Amino acid sequence: MPTTVPTTVPDDDHPPGPEPAAAVDLWTGDSRELLRRIPDHSVDLICTDPPYNLAGYSTGNIAPGWRTPFNNDVAAWDEVAFDPAAWLPEIRRVLRPTGNLFAFTSYNMLGRWHDAYDPAFDTFQIVVWHKTNPPPKLRRAGFLNSCELIVAAWDRGHTWNFGRQREMHNFIETPICMGGERLKEPRHPTQKPVAVLRRLIEWGSRPGDLVLDPFMGVGSTGVAAAGLGRRFIGIEIDPAYAAAARRRMGVSDPG
Numbered sequence: 001m002p003t004t005v006p007t008t009v010p011d012d013d014h015p016p017g018p019e020p021a022a023a024v025d026l027w028t029g030d031s032r033e034l035l036r037r038i039p040d041h042s043v044d045l046i047c048t049d050p051p052y053n054l055a056g057y058s059t060g061n062i063a064p065g066w067r068t069p070f071n072n073d074v075a076a077w078d079e080v081a082f083d084p085a086a087w088l089p090e091i092r093r094v095l096r097p098t099g100n101l102f103a104f105t106s107y108n109m110l111g112r113w114h115d116a117y118d119p120a121f122d123t124f125q126i127v128v129w130h131k132t133n134p135p136p137k138l139r140r141a142g143f144l145n146s147c148e149l150i151v152a153a154w155d156r157g158h159t160w161n162f163g164r165q166r167e168m169h170n171f172i173e174t175p176i177c178m179g180g181e182r183l184k185e186p187r188h189p190t191q192k193p194v195a196v197l198r199r200l201i202e203w204g205s206r207p208g209d210l211v212l213d214p215f216m217g218v219g220s221t222g223v224a225a226a227g228l229g230r231r232f233i234g235i236e237i238d239p240a241y242a243a244a245a246r247r248r249m250g251v252s253d254p255g
Contacts, residue, residue: 024222024232026251028242031214031235035090038233043094044159044209045102045230047200047221049192051082052106084109085116087214092120094212098159100204102127103151104192113151121153129196130173150200161203172199177220186240188218197224205230219245 027034084103091101101121105113110126118124127150134146152170154160162168177193197220205211207229213221216234218241225232226249236242246253 024226024249024251025234026216026219026222026242026246026249027233027235028237028239029235030237032090034235035094035214038094038212040093041096042210043212043233044096044099045201045205045211046091046095046099046214047102047197047204047211047225048213048215049104049190049217049221050084050087050215051080052104052109052190053082054106054108082109084113088116088120097155098157099154100158100160101151101153102200102204104129104190105149105151107149110149110151117151117153122155123153125152125170126150127152127170127172127200130171131176132173133175133178135176154204159205159209161206172196183218183244186218186244188241188244191218192220194220194224194227197221198228201225201228201230216245217241219248222249 084105095101101117103113114124129148129150131146131148134144137144174193174195177191181193182191201211201221201224208231210231210233211221211225212233212235214235216222216236219234219236222232222234222245234245236245243253245251
């Protein structure tokens with residue numbers, strides 16, 4: 001549970017507020033409840049990866065026989081219905097007027113995100129993450145799952161860090177999370193590579209800003225945020241994932 005109150009550092013661009021929180025604050029529990037502890041308009045960037053609700057489309061793992069099965073399965077938590085609109089009031093409450101939202105999603109959820117968030121923000125756009133080494137489709141029965149979508153939303157006057165036009169493409173290209181970066185225990189089926197998260201955080205926040213991930217998983221957003229000099233609050237309901245995030249970021253268990 002949290003031991004500090006998350007706030008931001010006052011400066012010329014931000015209104016005065018309470019003293020800042022610790023650099024990294026990780027909470028274990030239901031973010032629907034824990035978000036209420038975050039002060040109004042205190043978060044500079046929300047960067048998160050909520051459920052896609054793809055369980056109904058999954059055909060399960062593929063076992064070719066000559067290697068370990070290809071992971072085509074989803075976790076049990078993805079079977080719980082996720083409604084983006086239900087999270088909008090708290091997202092708007094905690095986000096600064098100059099803040100940004102990045103949320104990973106999938107084709108089946110994009111319309112629901114747009115219906116709720118396009119009217120609520122001045123701008124609603126999409127970033128495409130192209131995975132250069134997606135899992136194969138052994139039966140060749142359709143396209144590779146080589147792209148994921150990221151909802152991007154903000155208001156006028158938001159923080160945006162671009163220097164040149166060629167940096168402004170809504171397209172990120174990296175490999176999937178693999179090798180030493182991919183956690184083996186616990187294994188998270190949708191662990192994102194830090195390289196993708198670094199790009200989003202660089203675009204939408206400044207050093208010292210507060211980044212929030214209410215669906216933290218194994219803490220990749222926090223690893224990226226801390227590495228870029230941002231403060232971070234992560235919330236995760238699964239104790240095993242939360243413990244893995246603490247280990248990755250060197251945060252002690254609150255007990």
